[in-house]
Amino acid sequence: MSHKIGHLYGLGIGPGDPELLTLKALRILKSVSVIAYPISERQQSLARTIVEPYLTGNQIEVPILLPFKLAESSQPYYDEAADKIAAHLHQGKDVVVLCEGDPFFFGTFMYLYTRLVDTFPTTVVPGVSSVMASASALGVPLTYRNDIFMVLSAILPADSLASRLAVADAAVIIKLGKHFRKVCGVLQQLGLMERAKFIERAAMPNQKVIPIGEVNPDKVPYFSLIVIPSHLMSI
């Protein structure tokens, strides 16, 4: 027996609000027979929750257990996940991998992509990033004209953060979690606290905007970020 191999889709599903899926993502989501998504060790999948309103009920679901922290030891997890997906593709089934935000922007899809792209026809559908969704939710214009814009991970050492922020016009600091205190120290040092805005879980049902001075540093979730909007005067 011979048949066509399936098509792999890395599907950007946006930052959390099911309405922030693109029309393209929705069309493809409904057209495939297999849907893969990352799950935590507690078997939860934020990505699946986002698209739940659109699932047909007739699709094969492939939960992918991924370690929360990436390290060399993560390799077997990705190998196994890629094998699972490849098995469906070899049977001629099209497979969607759900990606929160955008598939190629600080995600985990790339680790599957690099394993599968040489063997299977692959399409990546870009999505709305939480970086943009946060600025919209906060009501702060992010970048003007020729601003120098940066996205920095809160996990970076204070001096790395400080040296970059010092030469940026606007920035977003992602993955705050337990690094909130350190980041605020850097912002204070650079005189950026006045401009900085804090948001938790942008575009998710439990989104929260808190004045940065009132944030409890011990209760900052991983999915929270600080937006430092441009200081440019508007015309």
Added chain:
Amino acid sequence: MSHKIGHLYGLGIGPGDPELLTLKALRILKSVSVIAYPISERQQSLARTIVEPYLTGNQIEVPILLPFKLAESSQPYYDEAADKIAAHLHQGKDVVVLCEGDPFFFGTFMYLYTRLVDTFPTTVVPGVSSVMASASALGVPLTYRNDIFMVLSAILPADSLASRLAVADAAVIIKLGKHFRKVCGVLQQLGLMERAKFIERAAMPNQKVIPIGEVNPDKVPYFSLIVIPSHLMSI
């Protein structure tokens, strides 16, 4: 006579492909009675072209003439555009302003937003940025894990570009146009030409991917960019 004032929407409509509108943007677009969009001096509107398949034909259209280059002298244009939009809002009509990509990310919507947000209820709907759409179209994962990511405008002086790129893990250089030669000089100096990918009009019908060494520097459009993907090895 008294009535409710209208609601203002800054609507991210994505980078060019009409299917890259979000479900939310489409719902709001269809619900309003007034649609405003920037036009060039030649009366063309890329934003209107993107949403054309979805227009009902019964909506009032408000073309906004904006100067291509922003300067102090642009202020009267934005004042006039804001007045036009305000007139509809005062009549109780909801108004959408179409924004290519994301409304708060290197756009022109902010100049209307700051003029209107204190008077009218306003919602900003984030959109897919051409930055993310370009990486997807090129098939290059943009950022991994804790990468330092930057978006830089090609108009910046060579030394500004070089000093930032030297401390970035991944970057996108936007608005290339006539600055292509200068940008390539910087990339050569930093040893980044090998990694750099060029794309014109990402996600638009006339999208073009050209190997960076084969680009004609005299024919680079404004809507083209260079992606320097992360150099991180995948796990």
